Amino acid sequence: MLSVKQIESGYGESIILRDVSIEVKPGQVVCIMGRNGVGKTTLTKTIMGALKSKTGSISYNNQDITKLPPYERSRLGIGYVPQGREIFAQLTVQENLLLGLEANRTVKNGVPQSSIEKFPVLSSMYNRKGGDLSGGQQQQLAFARALASKPKLLLLDEPTEGIQPSIVQDIQDVIRGIKAQGETAILLVEQSIDFVKSVADYYYIIEKGAIVAEGTIETFDDAVVRQHLVV
Ligand SMILES: Nc1ncnc2c1ncn2[C@@H]1O[C@H](COP(=O)(O)OP(=O)(O)OP(=O)(O)O)[C@@H](O)[C@H]1O
Numbered sequence: 372m373l374s375v376k377q378i379e380s381g382y383g384e385s386i387i388l389r390d391v392s393i394e395v396k397p398g399q400v401v402c403i404m405g406r407n408g409v410g411k412t413t414l415t416k417t418i419m420g421a422l423k424s425k426t427g428s429i430s431y432n433n434q435d436i437t438k439l440p441p442y443e444r445s446r447l448g449i450g451y452v453p454q455g456r457e458i459f460a461q462l463t464v465q466e467n468l469l470l471g472l473e474a475n476r477t478v479k480n481g482v483p484q485s486s487i488e489k490f491p492v493l494s495s496m497y498n499r500k501g502g503d504l505s506g507g508q509q510q511q512l513a514f515a516r517a518l519a520s521k522p523k524l525l526l527l528d529e530p531t532e533g534i535q536p537s538i539v540q541d542i543q544d545v546i547r548g549i550k551a552q553g554e555t556a557i558l559l560v561e562q563s564i565d566f567v568k569s570v571a572d573y574y575y576i577i578e579k580g581a582i583v584a585e586g587t588i589e590t591f592d593d594a595v596v597r598q599h600l601v602v
C-alpha cells in the first residue's frame with residue numbers, strides 16, 4: 372500500500388537520504404530502526420510530504436503521491452504522529468482531537484469512539500489543556516488525534532521516546548490491537564529492540580541515510596543488532 376522507491380531527500384542543499392526504498396503492505400507493522408541522526412525522521416517527513424523528495428517516487432494505494440502536499444496525503448488516509456508529539460498546548464484535549472478530524476473530512480459524527488477508547492486516560496481529561504498533560508499522556512493524545520481521522524496508514528515517529536514503562540506497554544497494546552484488526556498499516560520508527568520484536572512484521576535499518584539491512588522480523592537477530600544498532 373506504500374511504496375517508496377529510491378528517494379533522495381534532505382534540507383536545502385544538504386542531502387540526508389540516498390536511494391531509500393521501502394514497502395509497507397496492507398495491515399503490516401513495518402519498523403524503521405537506526406541510531407540517532409541517521410535520517411529516520413527525515414524519511415517520515417518525506418513520506419508525509421513535509422519534505423520533498425528530490426528523486427525517486429512515493430506511491431500509496433497505487434497512486435503516485437510524490438508531488439502531493441501533506442494535507443492531501445492526510446485526506447488519502449495517511450496519519451502521522453510526529454516525533455516529540457506536537458500537540459497544541461493551549462487547546463484542550465477535546466479540541467486537539469477535533470483537529471485530528473480536519474485531516475480527513477470523510478469522517479462524520481465527530482471524533483470516533485474507537486480512537487478514544489484505546490486511551491481511557493484521555494476521556495477523564497477532555498477539558499484539560501494539552502500542555503497540562505504529562506509527556507506520556509501527550510503522546511497518547513497525539514496517537515488518538517491521528518486515529519481520529521481513521522487512517523489506513525499510520526506513521527509513528529518514536530512514540531515511546533522518553534515515556535514511562537507502563538505507558539510504553541499501553542502504546543504497545545494499542546499497536547497490537549490495531550494490527551489484530553488488520554485495517555490500518557503502521558510504519559513505526561522505534562529504537563527499542565524488544566518493542567520492535569513484539570509488534571513488527573518487517574524491519575529496515577538505516578545508517579547514514581541509506582537502508583543497510585532489512586527483513587522479516589524472524590531474521591532480526593542478535594547478529595543484526597550487533598552489527599548495526601549497538602553503539
Ligand atoms: N531542519 C533541519 N535542517 C537541517 N538539517 C536537519 C534538519 N533536521 C534534521 N537535520 C539533520 O538531518 C540528519 C537526520 O536527522 P533525522 O532527524 O532524520 O534523524 P533521526 O534518525 O530521526 O534521529 P533521532 O533518532 O535523533 O530522532 C541529521 O544529521 C540532522 O542534523
Ligand SMILES: [Mg+2]
Nearest residue numbers: 411412413454
Ligand atoms: Mg527522529
